Amino acid sequence: MxxxxxxxxxxxxxxxxxxxxxxxxxxxxxxxxxxxxxxxxxxxxxxxxxxxxxxxxxxxxxxxxxxxxxxxxxxxxxxxxxxxxxxxxxxxxxxxxxxxxxxxxxxxxxxxxxxxxxxxxxxxxxxxxxxxVAPPALGSYTASREGSAARVERTAYEELADAPTTPMALEEFIGRSLYDSMSLRGRKIRLLGFVTAGRTPDTWYLNRLKVGCCAGDARTLRVEMHGAKAPADDTWVEVTGVWRPEETTADDPVPTLDVGAVRTVPEPRNPYQDAPPTAG
Structure with missing residues (x-):
């Protein structure tokens, strides 16, 4: 032994x-x-x-x-x-x-x-x-590879207050362009999102990623921008402009905004919460 x-x-x-x-x-x-x-x-x-x-x-x-x-x-x-x-x-x-x-x-x-x-x-x-390590939130890489924009459900929209500029969440803006376009005509809107390149050199997209549970099921909300030079991809910006009355389909809803002003802002605390930009 x-x-x-x-x-x-x-x-x-x-x-x-x-x-x-x-x-x-x-x-x-x-x-x-x-x-x-x-x-x-x-x-x-x-x-x-x-x-x-x-x-x-x-x-x-x-x-x-x-x-x-x-x-x-x-x-x-x-x-x-x-x-x-x-x-x-x-x-x-x-x-x-x-x-x-x-x-x-x-x-x-x-x-x-x-x-x-x-x-x-x-x-x-x-x-x-x-x-x-703190990996960044999903951004332009994910948004630019989504084949079509996320669908927006029809809902009852409240009457907008009479103000010089109306802050609005991207999903609400897209939904109104589809189902309540009269509320947007001639109104100056301010939106918040991150930048991706557009289909042509003189256009770009403002995006938000919509999640159901986690980043793995993220879908892209996007608005096409005209009339201003595109910031770098993934830059978070507040954009002020006027909706351009163009036909938008519910299957791939990408409305257009004629840009009046662009302001760079920090990434929001919760990048996947589609909230309107704060006043200011």
Whole structure:
């Protein structure tokens, strides 16, 4: 009887036993960093999912810490000095009893989890991304590759206030151009969105991305701009102009605005919330 067969499985455990709990902690910390300490989560999902993301982050951290605590406690147990049949002394680790019994009943030899654990470590990449990197929200790359603009449902629009300029969400402007065009005639409108190149050099698009749940299902709302030089792609701007009465189809609704003024603005806190520009 020698020490090596008993200690082989024990020495294979650190990655398996400590790695997965550590990944849980890392992933949970990434979620909490993106939700509690910043608004980064708004670049991936809609705002209403915030409490569920926070709860998931707390649960993952708690489970990971519990797993780490249990494994560290196991490893802090002191080995016991024993003697084999020939009288030679060796250090016996309590964890070896379980590993040896596991070997003898044919269920494994301490090596079975290695491959799965190495694959599991790939989960550290998105977790570390959430912790240390803040990828930008979807923008011109996504909007320019949408074949057609998002459809806008018919709704009852309220009468617009009599004001020199009317701030309006992109979806409302598109909907009014389709179903309530009389409310737009001759009225100066101010819109907010990001820029993409147009079909011709003298045109460009103002866009917003509409999400149902997360960035993966984003659809593009767009308005074609005429009469002003295009800012760089992905630039967030407020545009003031007048609707151009042109035929727009409900299947690919892209109305046109004759631009009077363009003002560069910071990216909004929630880039996927199609809200009217603020007063000013």
């Amino acid at each position: 020698t020490a090596q067969p008993r200690t082989r499985a024990w020495r294979r455990r650190p990655l398996t036993e400590l790695g997965l709990p550590f990944l849980l902690v890392l992933t949970g910390a990434g979620l909490l960093r993106a939700t509690v300490r910043s608004d980064v989560y708004l670049r991936y999902v809609k705002e209403g999912l915030w409490p569920y993301l926070v709860a998931s982050g707390v649960l993952l951290v708690a489970l990971g810490l519990a797993g780490l605590g249990a494994e560290v406690t196991r490893r802090l147990r002191q080995p016991v000095l024993r003697r084999d049949a020939s009288g030679r002394a060796y250090w016996h680790h309590p964890a070896d009893d379980h590993a040896e019994a596991h070997d003898e009943d044919g269920h494994g030899d301490g090596y079975g989890h290695g491959g799965a654990t190495r694959v599991a470590w790939l989960l550290a990449v998105p977790a570390l991304t959430l912790l240390f």
